Amino acid sequence: MPDMKKFVGSFLIGGAVLSGAGLYAAHAAENEQDITARGAYLATAADCIACHTRPGGKPFAGGLKIATPQGDVISTNITPDREHGIGDYTEADFEKALRHGVRKDGAYLYPVMPYVSYAGMTDQDIKALYAWFMHAVRPVAEKPPATQLSFPGNIRASMMAWNLLAGSEKQETGDSASYDKLRRGHYLATALEHCGTCHTPRNFMLVEKQDQYLAGAALDGWYAPNITPSETGGIGDWSEDDLVTYLKTGRIKGRSQAAGPMAEAVEHSTSHLTDEDLHALAAFIKQVPSHEDDKDHKARDSFGKAADNPDLRSGTLTRIDNLSEKSGAEIYDGNCAACHGQDGKGTANQYVPSLYSNSVVGSERPDNLIMTIVYGVDRTTPSDHASMPGFGYRSDVQRLSNDEIARLVNYVTATFGSGDHHITSEQVAKARTDHLEKMVSHVIVKTSGKSE
Incomplete structure (x- = not known):
């Protein structure tokens, strides 16, 4: 909350002070702008655009094909269009989809939507994200093709059983912007950036193996490598500054350059985070349990x-x-x-x-x-x-x-x-x-x- 004398002083017009009602409206507008700006940053950190924008398509209008063993899941329109998007979602509907993978009509979402990770988001951040999508994203009147999967994936209710097996991130509380460095890094890695979605191996049910968090996994022809602090199989020889530079620029001399899905994550998400958040994310990754790699035995x-x-x-x-x-x-x-x-x-x-x-x-x-x-x-x-x-x-x-x-x-x-x-x-x-x-x-x- 800004200092009231400064706040009032900033609205002096020709020596007259705005009325109390005017002050309240201006302050409310300022709060709304802050919430929306926070939502925009969260959407970037969560990399929503990566899955909900098809090649050549309009932002967040869906239509991207995401390969799974049972067929392609086609991402949905999440613009505020009332007929084709999420324009008629209440904040409660939005929260249910984001945290629990359940659409407004009660149907279950497929877990290519990382609701298992987003379940960890705070109420405050979901509110900000909802405000941004509803008030700052342009509605697009386009309906992507429906997802058609083979059995048993074509039965959306089967996701109930999968959800029980997979579990989800524990919901965080309080103001996520005020967390200490490691707690903020954990929140970014698990709830927003969902690093484990790509870098954690999965079992035959496609559930992440939490005892091998960030130990590396195949990814549509690419391989999301082991990024645990292992000195041989992982990135244990990288410093925190190395990792921050990589996340910010996609390159680190004498180590690596980002391509494929990681290049997209850097381009659309991590390169736009604040330095403070990048250091928090890097610090958290540097202290997760180390896992040796079954193939890479030297850095x-x-x-x-x-x-x-x-x-x-x-x-x-x-x-x-x-x-x-x-x-x-x-x-x-x-x-x-x-x-x-x-x-x-x-x-x-x-x-x-x-x-x-x-x-x-x-x-x-x-x-x-x-x-x-x-x-x-x-x-x-x-x-x-x-x-x-x-x-x-x-x-x-x-x-x-x-x-x-x-x-x-x-x-x-x-x-x-x-x-x-x-x-x-x-x-x-x-x-x-x-x-x-x-x-x-x-x-x-x-x-x-x-x-x-």
Whole structure:
């Protein structure tokens, strides 16, 4: 509450003070603005836009396909449109959906909506989030297609049993903005950013294994790595400042750069958090129980050195009709060396990162390296933009075959990372999923990422 003398003084107009009724209205408007601004920040921290905006679509209008073992769940319109969105939701309806996964009509939501995590939000924050969605988001009169899953997922009532097995975060109380550092970090990680949704492995019922919190999990072709403080399998060699820099920019020299789903999380969410919140989040992650990894037994960013290879280019033009005969080194030379260098050092400012001391190249799991080569990197934060072309496609045309990508991955990991993993074209084919539409529309999503 502001000092009353200063508050009244700020409304002096021509020597006259606003009436008591005017003061009350102005103060109420100020409170409403504060609540709405808080809601906007919470929506960013919760990364609502990531799932509720389809490629090329309008913000929060839904339509994004989210893959599950029983089919695609299609995200819903959560704009305040009364017919197609949540415009007729009361605050109680909103809270029930957010914390308990139950829609206004009583139907159960699928747990791709992280209500298990959002259950931990405070009443105050849910109120602010509701105010923002209802008063600051533009309504969109679009109805996404209905989700059609195979049995038993097509029976929404089956989610009752799943909810009992999964449990949920314990609801926090009080003003979350006033929490001490570790409590605030816990709140951000579990209730808002829902880090465990991607980074925690799941059992056969797709319930998070809480005894392996943040120990790493497969994610639609990518792999959300172990981010516990393990010195070998996790990020125990990262400092709190390292983690803050990564969450804020998507990059940390000599360690890693964000791509795929993590790049989206950085772009739309963590890069917009305050430094205080980023330090709280990092401090909490740094003190969760450490878990060793079943494959990574050495810090992923500790592998490799600059290559001391002769330049493969002869200076003469040689016609090669059958590209499948090219070695991994030749594929690297023709597609990667211009940016990453023959020695793999990258650029001096590390805009193009080195390929050694690189957690993606040093991982025993090649998933993220394969996906990065296929789909590239396109990440924008308030501080900069990072871009790498995808070599799986060029416009609508395949650029490198599965076999070429496999040989390239094996060369890169053998030369700069954790060794030749003997990746096959079949493994690359399996890792590829239909993300072409998403790639083509990604710029549109970025430019329409704010509510209007």
